[in-house]
Amino acid sequence: MTRAASWVSYMNDSKGQRVFDFLSDTFLIEYGQVKLLSDNKHYQIVLDTMSENRQYTGDYISGPIKLREIEYMMIPLPKSCKEDYFCKQLDSIGRFEYEVKKSDIYIYGYRSTKKYQC
Secondary structure (H helix, E strand, O other): OEEEEEEEEOOOHHHHHHHHHHHHHHOOOOEEEEEEOOOOOEEEEEEEEEOOOOOEEEOOOOOEEEHHHEEEEEEEOOOOOOHHHHHHHHHHOOOOEEEEEOOEEEEEOEEEEEEEEO
16 A cells, blocks of 8 residues: 655745735744745745745745745744734635644645555
């Protein structure tokens, strides 16, 4: 029996830009962590986009990161607000796949669906 993973996409470049702008403008959050589709590392990033088309972000160590390569971003819930308020504000700017774990918000670009094959 083998496992095949398929990915469901929840984010595109414009939604990623909107989330970054929302976090930095509304809650003054400057940094977060991302996990890329290509590896299991977590990268500290600045919640800002670069390039003319705003399709990249960066950690200023490993180089540019394409927004469409982000599996998920993890942002600490701001101490200045409650979880319900934050989620309501995030819902007001668009439809996103996210969840709250302890005091962190996970905003997904992709989610894996694992299927078993015989």
